Amino acid sequence: MFEHSIPVPRLYRFAAKIAANISNDEGSLKNLVYQAKHPNTKAIYALVAETFKRNKELEFLLKRSKLLENEPRFNPWLARVLITELLWRKKKLAGESKPVKTILAYQQILNAHVVDLHNKNYPEVDKDNTGDTAPLLPPHTKQAAKAMALLLFYSILMFTLPFGSFYATKYILRDSFHIDGFTNTAMSVFAAVLTVNIIICAYAYQAYHETEYDDEGNEIDPNAPAKSNLNLKTD
Template sequence: MKEGSMSNKKPHSVPVPQLYKEASRILGQLERKEGSLKTLVYGGKYKNFKKIYALLSKAWNQKSEIQQVLAASKLFHEQPNFNPHLAHILTSELLGKGSLSGNCKPIQVLLEYEEELRSLAAHHLTDVAPKYGHRNGCPRYVRVNTLIASLEAVQVQLYNEGWHPTNYDRDHTTYDDFLNLIENLQGHCYLIDYHIQDLLVFPPNTPFWDSPLYQDSAIILQDKASCIPVFISNIKPGACILDGCAAPGNKTSQIAAAINDFGRVIASEKSFNRYKTLEKLLRQRGATCVFATNQDFTKLPSKLTAGVEHIFLDPTCSSSGTDLHKDEIPHKRLQNLGAFQISLLLHALSHSSVKEVVYSTCSVNAEENEEVVRTVLSQHEEFELEDLGSKLEGWKHFGKEDYEFGKCCLRTVTHIDKCHGFFVAKFIRKNPTSITDTVKKSKKDKEPGKHKASDDMDYCIKKKKKKN
């Protein structure tokens, strides 16, 4: 079967993977107190008992968090017949591994709620212990989707919903002062972010699922850390951009907004289910300049990527910078992830037309961050790291000092920066003028106003009509 194609079976006729089915059955037995986890798994004579036990151990340990996340989501309200035990197992797997194996109907349905579930989990929309209290918890970040509405229009609607901005003089406020404002944010008050002007900051756990702004895609629930890669990039309207690991689509829609929906953006996603989610979200958010493709980033045809100048790469990682991953990650897994991330980054830098590659992870481990950067830099001497300190005024945390280039990279520390743990490095070509002629020729051959999507099924370019 060719990549991107599907089986002839309809989703409703595809069975739920045996692993998930058996784990959900045992979860029900655990809740009914029919035995201990070990007894139910090892006494059940399951062939894949090791995988079942590993999956259930995490799902059971996070029982309270996952149940409250599911309860706060729209899943059971809109899908009342969804088996709650299966939903628990699938959500645990999705949040833990970042993906789900299989193409059955329950998996397809759950993936439609992926963005909501991830955001709820990340921001602790639960009643879990006071350790996630106001002063220590991450605030709720809301990015204004300027493809749909302006910042001013969103603020008017927020005022109508009872919200009031906490104003501050940016020229006379330090970053430390701003962090103090976040810690003392009260009631129905919000802030405009210190660095990213279309990002709003609300008290922790603020729900927006019923807000018309969220339902109309005028706002997007996106943590500040994940907004940084696009913010520190040099993309401009008319640019040719590739988002290598695009789903679920927050970063991709932010890219489209940053270039005013004018240019060529290719969003690649290997998983078919996540690709469908990506397509749906981009359509809802008005990102018409983006072409989403269900292909492996490393196997995209050269015709599709010709002329690409900017690449964003946020690959699968351990997610150790997010709140649901407090357990120790095996060294072997970190090694495997690092090797995978290196292969993707090497491929990104191999594009002859690329001038800038932004690499990011929601991991705090050096094996997935500085070690990856060091390995790749040694193999691509035509690139160097841009010093990102000047991009974020007052920023406190950078790459590890053990690495000579560490000061050029950005890190976020959750309890200080009030956002998820994150890492960002930006590779820039040392001599971009050597590829200028090639890029100009590529752009001339593919002018947005002349190219038609029907001319080439691999990509499309859409130019946003200017308002009279």
């Protein structure tokens, strides 16, 4: 039985609550982090994201160490968050609360099973994901960056091509067809407006057919039935 005479650090409590809410499909990571109104949203986001990334490893470690069996009142998501922080993030835990001390008491056992995990073949765990390295950018961030780059590209086209088409049309009509005055100006303006609309249509078409990816980098099939799992939603 846990007597929380010393409170668990807020970072861990908030992260555990957010992770539990995500697992129950009660919101996305981004929304829940900002709704929590913790002063260090970046740290919470990173800790929860890493916890879900290590989900298979955490299940393996909890099963092998029998931590939750021996400590039945331990919040499972708090345990996952603390183990993630201890083994893969800061390599240490802050505070002197009972849950923190409990995880630290299991540290050697957990480390032994991590070594065991590296040295033996366990098909239920992706061994390529057991190192301490992580992608520089998560897939959803890459997708957002790509969208911003696309918007910037079409913004440049919107600024330059209409001017080019206007003056090119004006020059061709005047020098090649000897059309000048109002007719020349009107046709040049029409060419510029047509160019703007072509750019808008091209952008809309490409944005509509843009491939979407989930947080594990897998392509999302819009026609596939929804699945109930622990996918980490960010939008």
